[in-house]
Amino acid sequence: MATVETIISHYPPEKRKSAMLPVLHVAQAEFGGWLSPEVMDYVADILRVKPIEVFEVASFYTMYNLKPMGKCVLEVCQTSSCWLNGAEDIVKYIEKKLNIKVGETSADGMFSLKVAECLGSCGTAPMMQCGASFHENLTYEKVDKILADYKAEGKLKSYTDKDYKNTL
Amino acid sequence: MGKKLLIHNDKVPGIHTLEVYRSNGGYASVEKALKNMTPDQVTDEVKKSGLRGRGGAGFPTGLKWSFLAKPEGVPRYLVCNADESEPGTFKDRYLMEKIPHALIEGMITSSYALGAKTSYIYIRGEYFYVARILEVAIAEAYAAGLLGKNILGTDFSHDCHVQVGGGAYICGEETALLESLEGKRGNPRIKPPFPAVAGLWGCPTVVNNVETIAAVCPIVMMGGEEYAKIGIGKSTGTKLISASGHINKPGVYEIELGVPVEEFIYSEEYCGGIRNGKKMKAVVAGGSSVPILPTELILKTAKGEPRLMTYESLGDGGFATGTMLGSGGFIVMDEDTSIVKNLFTFARFYHHESCGQCSPCREGTGWMEKILKKFLNGTANESDVELLWDIQSKIEGKTICPLGEAAAWPVAAAIRHFKHEFLEIARNKKFVDISHYNRLNQIVA
Numbered sequence: 001m002a003t004v005e006t007i008i009s010h011y012p013p014e015k016r017k018s019a020m021l022p023v024l025h026v027a028q029a030e031f032g033g034w035l036s037p038e039v040m041d042y043v044a045d046i047l048r049v050k051p052i053e054v055f056e057v058a059s060f061y062t063m064y065n066l067k068p069m070g071k072c073v074l075e076v077c078q079t080s081s082c083w084l085n086g087a088e089d090i091v092k093y094i095e096k097k098l099n100i101k102v103g104e105t106s107a108d109g110m111f112s113l114k115v116a117e118c119l120g121s122c123g124t125a126p127m128m129q130c131g132a133s134f135h136e137n138l139t140y141e142k143v144d145k146i147l148a149d150y151k152a153e154g155k156l157k158s159y160t161d162k163d164y165k166n167t168l
Numbered sequence: 169m170g171k172k173l174l175i176h177n178d179k180v181p182g183i184h185t186l187e188v189y190r191s192n193g194g195y196a197s198v199e200k201a202l203k204n205m206t207p208d209q210v211t212d213e214v215k216k217s218g219l220r221g222r223g224g225a226g227f228p229t230g231l232k233w234s235f236l237a238k239p240e241g242v243p244r245y246l247v248c249n250a251d252e253s254e255p256g257t258f259k260d261r262y263l264m265e266k267i268p269h270a271l272i273e274g275m276i277t278s279s280y281a282l283g284a285k286t287s288y289i290y291i292r293g294e295y296f297y298v299a300r301i302l303e304v305a306i307a308e309a310y311a312a313g314l315l316g317k318n319i320l321g322t323d324f325s326h327d328c329h330v331q332v333g334g335g336a337y338i339c340g341e342e343t344a345l346l347e348s349l350e351g352k353r354g355n356p357r358i359k360p361p362f363p364a365v366a367g368l369w370g371c372p373t374v375v376n377n378v379e380t381i382a383a384v385c386p387i388v389m390m391g392g393e394e395y396a397k398i399g400i401g402k403s404t405g406t407k408l409i410s411a412s413g414h415i416n417k418p419g420v421y422e423i424e425l426g427v428p429v430e431e432f433i434y435s436e437e438y439c440g441g442i443r444n445g446k447k448m449k450a451v452v453a454g455g456s457s458v459p460i461l462p463t464e465l466i467l468k469t470a471k472g473e474p475r476l477m478t479y480e481s482l483g484d485g486g487f488a489t490g491t492m493l494g495s496g497g498f499i500v501m502d503e504d505t506s507i508v509k510n511l512f513t514f515a516r517f518y519h520h521e522s523c524g525q526c527s528p529c530r531e532g533t534g535w536m537e538k539i540l541k542k543f544l545n546g547t548a549n550e551s552d553v554e555l556l557w558d559i560q561s562k563i564e565g566k567t568i569c570p571l572g573e574a575a576a577w578p579v580a581a582a583i584r585h586f587k588h589e590f591l592e593i594a595r596n597k598k599f600v601d602i603s604h605y606n607r608l609n610q611i612v613a
Contacts (some may be wrong), residue, residue: 010288010329010331010509013348015353015369016610017350017351017352018349018351019329019348019351020352021293021331021332021333021334021348021351022332023294024221024330024334025293025332025334036434047351049351050232050416056352056353057334057352057353059349060334060336060337060354060523061333061354061355062334062335063294064335078513078516079255079454079456079513079516079517080255080413080452080499080513080514080517081255081412081413081499083254083513084412084413084499084501084505084509084510100313102194113246116294117255117337117517117520117521118253118254118255118256118337118456118517119294120253120258120261120294120295121256121258122255122256122258122410122412122413122418122497123258123410123411123412123418123419123420123498124418125412125418127372128293131532132297133299156431158297159294159296160295161296162298164299164300166265166294166297
């Protein structure tokens with residue numbers, strides 16, 4: 001709650017709604033990696049806005065999950081430079097390795113696989129994001145290691161993680 | 169070796185820390201501006217420099233600043249647009265990640281010129297870890313008296329905050345960014361009024377790109393006239409270019425505007441030529457939204473002159489023979505690249521990122537993606553090329569914000585310069601593997 005109050009303090013007192021996006025990120029990280037209707041109502045309460053105002057924001061931006069996800073959401077970039085450098089093959093490799101398709105979660109609840117549109121790593125393509133970590137210049141071997149590391153850790157990875165990795 | 173003003177010290181160990189940054193001359197522009205210059209003098213230097221917005225549009229920064237309304241008793245804001253989401257563009261990320269204090273120094277100096285007591289850095293959500301780097305740097309600046317009350321013992325007080333977005337490309341459009349910063353969906357506003365008159369919470373606001381704001385520091389230090397001597401004509405100063413695709417040395421390069429395109433692609437100082445000894449086929453010079461050009465037109469203008477890395481030279485001849493410098497997202501494609509499939513990735517991107525507010529964009533981007541998919545799965549007819557052309561023409565210029573143009577221009581340019589590829593696929597019913605994409609559609613359905 002202290003983090004949320006700090007975020008809200010960045011805006012004029014009568015503009016608490018401006019804290020919506022960062023507070024939703026915190027809520028998603030704190031409540032299991034997704035925003036349930038109850039969590040959105042709670043955020044509305046904190047920001048003193050109507051619940052619908054939270055839902056219309058949460059449903060607009062791609063980083064908010066409106067259904068339960070795996071502990072590690074793998075987002076593979078597939079736009080131009082990543083495609084030019086083999087992103088499709090990386091997606092297919094992960095699908096085969098985890099025995100899931102894009103949009104699905106592995107049976108053990110550890111991994112969800114998504115595709116993303118340009119994550120700003122065009123010079124180090126192909127890449128994928130997991131929580132706050134960027135994994136770049138991906139190869140099959142690198143993917144193997146990343147998945148094994150995450151599995152061994154077994155923790156929820158969120159965008160707000162402070163122990164992010166950047167494998168430039 | 170060209171002159172570097174923004175990332176000249178990016179390889180210095182620890183340059184992300186305040187201590188090392190200051191020992192390398194950092195925050196000198198804050199010292200100079202706040203203690204020896206009036207706000208108007210800072211603005212005048214920016215005007216003299218000829219600095220143009222480095223986010224893509226290239227609007228003169230000093231002129232934009234001079235539009236800022238200054239009614240008494242109403243707060244003014246500076247908002248840094250760090251929502252870098254244009255495919256091919258990753259220069260701002262590099263600057264913020266490696267030298268975060270360069271941006272914060274620019275925020276303070278620029279805010280002084282604009283009379284803004286509070287500023288926000290709106291950064292795309294996916295760059296959460298970069299936001300952390302900035303937050304740590306901001307905390308260092310507060311502790312050193314470079315932010316907060318009475319900065320460096322002067323009358324100027326300023327607060328700077330970082331706001332993370334939620335993963336929407338449209339929030340790179342300045343009015344959509346302001347909506348998002350106010351905690352709403354990123355739907356662009358109708359202009360006028362422009363943000364300079366009614367911006368954040370209805371108050372006068374300047375929205376500038378990361379690189380633009382960072383460039384204010386060297387301008388203050390060297391003077392606008394000296395800065396304007398770098399570059400060619402109205403393309404003054406240096407520019408960060410993010411290069412990717414089929415080149416030997418992808419990365420972020422700071423160039424003096426005016427470097428020949430051929431030198432940028434083939435010299436060892438920059439991209440180092442095409443990977444695996446292949447020939448170059450095409451280049452997207454300024455991020456996905458700018459028109460693609462085939463090799464012969466990206467290296468030379470229609471008049472046969474060497475094409476230069478400037479706003480004017482890249483745009484020479486309009487879109488018939490030219491393109492734009494844009495954000496500096498430079499994507500190079502080799503001879504084996506399918507232009508149709510690359511275009512498909514762009515069309516998919518714009519369809520996904522359309523905010524849905526304007527019908528031509530909401531419906532048109534999806535329709536273009538569907539037709540391009542037909543080309544890839546071998547079911548397109550020759551008439552589909554004309555249909556694609558027709559649709560893009562009905563999006564361009566008919567939307568509230570420039571996302572319509574951003575979606576339409578790549579399609580128009582691909583047909584303009586590579587129509588034979590579309591026709592060949594349609595005539596021969598060539599099949600390009602998109603099984604992965606088909607699976608996505610099934611999941612969505």
